[in-house]
Structure formats: C-alpha cells, structure tokens
Amino acid sequence: MAKIAEIFKSIQGEGLYQGQEQVFVRLFGCNLxxxxxxxTLEFYQEKSIAQVIAQIQSYDNYHSVSLTGGEPLLQIDFLAELAKGLKKLGKKVYxxxxxxxxxxxxxxxxxxxxIAMDFKLPSAVGGVDFWDEHRRFLEIAMEKEVFVKAVIGIDTSKDEILQAINIIKNIVGASLVYARNKIQFxxxxxxxxxxxxxGKLVDFQQVCNSRGIEAKILPQLHKILNIK
Ligand code: SF4
Structure with a gap:
C-alpha cells in the first residue's frame, strides 16, 4: 500500500514534455x-498497486504515466512495484x-x-546545498533519458547556475553514453x-549556452492555461 494524493489525467505543464497528455500519479509526502x-499535499488515500493500476487503466490516449509528488522516491518499495507493473503493461514511465x-x-x-530531475538551488531551500546528491543522482539517471530543471526565482544567483552547469558538464564529459544522451537544462x-x-532568465540562458549546455526557458504551461 502507498499514500496516494491523487491520480488524474492532464497535460504536462513543465519541462521538455510540456504539452503532452499524461496520467499523473501523485504520491503523498516530500523530504523538502x-x-x-x-x-498542496494535505490529503491522501492508502491504495494498493492493483487499485492504482486499475485507475490508470481507466484512462486512454496519453503519452506516459508520470510518477510525481511530493517526492515519489520516498515510497520506494511501492514505486518499484508500480513501475515494474506499468512496464509490463507497455506504458511509458516518466x-x-x-x-x-x-x-x-x-x-x-x-x-x-x-527522468525529469530538479536541481534544488540553495536559495530555494533555506541555504542547504544538495550538489553532491544531485551529482550522484544524475550519474545514475544518465542511463535513461533525463533532463534537468531548476526553478529560477528572484533570489537565484549566477553562482548557483554555474555550479549546476559544472555538475552537468562533469557528468556528461565522463559518460560513455554522452553521444546519445545530451542533457538539456x-x-x-x-x-x-x-x-x-x-532579464535574469536570458542572462542565465546565455551563461549555459556559452558553456556548451543547451538551456531552454519554459514557464509552467498549466498555470498559463489554468488547468490542473
Ligand atoms: S517543490 Fe517539489 S520538492 Fe519542493 S517541497 Fe514542493 S513537492 Fe517537495
């Protein structure tokens, strides 16, 4: 059983798959x-794998199933079983x-x-830095299709972007799969x-591009469309 906040079908509002229809499985709880x-994660229901898969199966015509949260990896035993079950059904797992x-x-x-992976910048999480965790995470994620996203706010500094660029460049440079797995930021x-x-976004994009990292500026589409 897992704590599930909600399951619904909508349009992906963020990242490289913006605009694609997905079924979202939102797992309850976050470590940040x-x-x-x-x-807003105030309520959840305890659901079994069979219940979650049955609800996913009630939808059709979508690109992939998004396992999201909160932080979905917190409920790893359930998530591992769910991802395996979805692959057996031929679903694309995001x-x-x-x-x-x-x-x-x-x-x-x-x-x-x-894998849609966030870099959590220190300015957004009370000054704590997760660079080492992000580096290790990205090394593993490189086995599959992955892109990195950072939320840029008023307090985001150029140093934070440079730190993120360094991590991406070091991992991509050391990876044997670089040729087919270019990471977009x-x-x-x-x-x-x-x-x-x-102004800040354009400046940061130029900082990325001038260092060989392809960066895209993408606002949250679901906020613009006023959908879930
Ligand atoms: S933005 Fe994501 S990672 Fe940060 S607190 Fe909210 S759910 Fe957790």
Missing amino acids: RCSYCDT LETNGILYDNLERIIDDIDI ILQPQNPYEDLLQ
Whole structure:
C-alpha cells in the first residue's frame, strides 16, 4: 500500500514534455520544503498497486504515466512495484523527482523511461546545498533519458547556475553514453514572477549556452492555461 494524493489525467505543464497528455500519479509526502512549492499535499488515500493500476487503466490516449509528488522516491518499495507493473503493461514511465534520493533511483532505474530531475538551488531551500546528491543522482539517471530543471526565482544567483552547469558538464564529459544522451537544462521562472525574471532568465540562458549546455526557458504551461 502507498499514500496516494491523487491520480488524474492532464497535460504536462513543465519541462521538455510540456504539452503532452499524461496520467499523473501523485504520491503523498516530500523530504523538502522549497520556498516556491505549489503542491498542496494535505490529503491522501492508502491504495494498493492493483487499485492504482486499475485507475490508470481507466484512462486512454496519453503519452506516459508520470510518477510525481511530493517526492515519489520516498515510497520506494511501492514505486518499484508500480513501475515494474506499468512496464509490463507497455506504458511509458516518466519520473518527476527532486533529484536527491539516488539510492532509491538506482533501485527502479531499469523500469523508468524518462527522468525529469530538479536541481534544488540553495536559495530555494533555506541555504542547504544538495550538489553532491544531485551529482550522484544524475550519474545514475544518465542511463535513461533525463533532463534537468531548476526553478529560477528572484533570489537565484549566477553562482548557483554555474555550479549546476559544472555538475552537468562533469557528468556528461565522463559518460560513455554522452553521444546519445545530451542533457538539456530547463530554466523555469517562478510563478507568478515571470515578468520580473525576464532579464535574469536570458542572462542565465546565455551563461549555459556559452558553456556548451543547451538551456531552454519554459514557464509552467498549466498555470498559463489554468488547468490542473
Ligand atoms: S520538492 Fe517539489 S513537492 Fe517537495 S517541497 Fe519542493 S517543490 Fe514542493
């Protein structure tokens, strides 16, 4: 059994698969308290694998199943079984994660197709840095399709972006699969400060591109469309 906040079908609002229809399985609970968090996780229901898969099966015509949260890797035993079950059904499995619990990622990487990994910048999480965790996580995630996303806020500094770039470059440079697995870096403006952040976003994008990291500026589509 797992604590499930909600299961629903909608359009992916963030990252490289923005605009694709997905079934979202939102697992309850998170190990962080990001300053910009917009996920309200107050309620959950205990559900079995069979119940979750039955609900996913009630939807059709979608690109992939997004395992999201909170932080889905916190409930790793359930997640591992669910991902395996989804692969057996021929589903594409998409993991949205804060990119910290690398040991848990290693347990399920074989059954994940796409990883949307956040870099949690110190300015957004009370000054704590997770660079080492992110580096280890990305090393494992490179086995599959992965992109990295960071939320850019008023307090985000260029040093934080440079640190993120270094991690991506070091891992990509050391990876044997680099030729087929180029990592894109998504700069996501913090809602609702998109207008105020325009100059900073363009500056950060140029910093990335000039160092060989392809960066895209993508606001949250679901906020613009006012959908879930
Ligand atoms: S990791 Fe995601 S769900 Fe958890 S606090 Fe940060 S933004 Fe919210």
